Amino acid sequence: MTIASERQTAVAGELRHVHKWYGDHHVLTDVSVRVERGEIVALIGRSGSGKSTVLRVLAGLSTDHTGERVVSGAPALAFQEPRLFAWRDVRTNVVYGLTRSRLRRSEAAARADRALADVGLTDRAEVWPLTLSGGQAQRVSLARALVAEPELLLLDEPFGALDALTRLSMRGLLLDLWREHGFGVLLVTHDVDEAVALADRVLVLEAGRVVHTLTIDEPRRSAGARTELHRAELLDKLGVQI
């Protein structure tokens, strides 16, 4: 087996030369993004640069685009807001993540419980979502996204609405889950620190085009080099003067 074909099988999700218009407005111009299994790719850019649109195209929520979309299985998507169904308990919310799997009810519940254990919420399985804190609700949303063991996890500024401390612990949780399950992640964010702390590659999106790609080789959590060096480089590419 050639290296090229091995790489083919490792793809979790890919867009090739995607264009998209809203009316006359060209929101995505020739965007190519490739996320492999076991890889975290961050997509960073200012508001309106088209980050979320890229995510929506990959998620299959957009139909009127041109170009190629390749995804392995059904990608999971977690939003900035948890978007839980308030009238179903936490466990049932996670079970919705298994809708496509068509499992028996008892089996689905068991898998939902395992996913809740993964995010540390075993004891909240039977409460109403409105009783959860913001961080807990976001963890349920993550459990719902991951319960079906997707190969591609799409995250749309998932920690943006959380307080700083909760955001840090959510980053840690995401890395733990990612190491354990080995899915590919496309993380949309406008937080430079988050992109640098989590990603193997950072794509800079500007006016619907990928204008820079930054590869980060240092291991995660050996913070020094990762944060300082790449932070400065990334800020420079985003055109931020400090």
Next chain:
Amino acid sequence: MTTPAELVVPLASPTAANRWWADRKWGLFRLLSPLVLLGVWQLGSALGLIPQDVLPAPSLIVEAGIELIENGQLADALRVSGIRVIEGLLLGGFLGLVLGTAVGLSRWFEATVDPPMQMIRALPHLGLIPLFILWFGIGELPKVLLVALGLSFPLYLNTFSAVRQVDPKLFETAQVLGLSFWQRFRNIVVPSAAPQVLVGLRQSLAIAWLTLIVAEQINADKGIGFLINNARDFLRIDIIIFGLIVYALLGIGTDAIVRVLERRALRYRS
């Protein structure tokens, strides 16, 4: 000079009786005020200040009620009137819910169904009684249809608006999760719309009883309305007032049932 300790004492130790009174006094006043009114009415009747052929004493109205209960007329009337409301509720409720949901979910239905619904709604439904008599005679049918017509609109309007207001982000989430149309309907539309639909149901039931009262004034040979009309012919004001109280209790009773359903539909917010 007051020491800090002396200042604290009256704040920290209100007696249990004081607290009991403070917690309950408004509730007690609310309970007492109608009772006092009843007492004044009864006393006014006893003293001859209120002419009994205009407004009989409460005790006489209670006696009239006991008479109707004992001779079985009340049970018969309740059954007949109850069936009229239930049949009207089934028909009008079905129409209001189905059309409201369809119009709420689909722009196509909104464009085609909503305009005629708004036109019919503009007609005062009680004004249709002469037409309904000519069309459907003087039996049960026109009464049931009138109740159904009257109650379908609040349910239609509330269902329409409740379904339209379901958070579109939840539909998007459902699409990502792969929920089918019926799964979305059952797991998102129904629970999300239920509270406002139940508000519509409460309005509908109020209109249903009101419509029934008017419809039963005309050519009824049984039911609570007939009881009242019949009493008028015999100058039995006590029975007329008792019949009105029965209507009121029925309205309060059905409203209470829907309020229980509302609490259940909203239990996740508590």
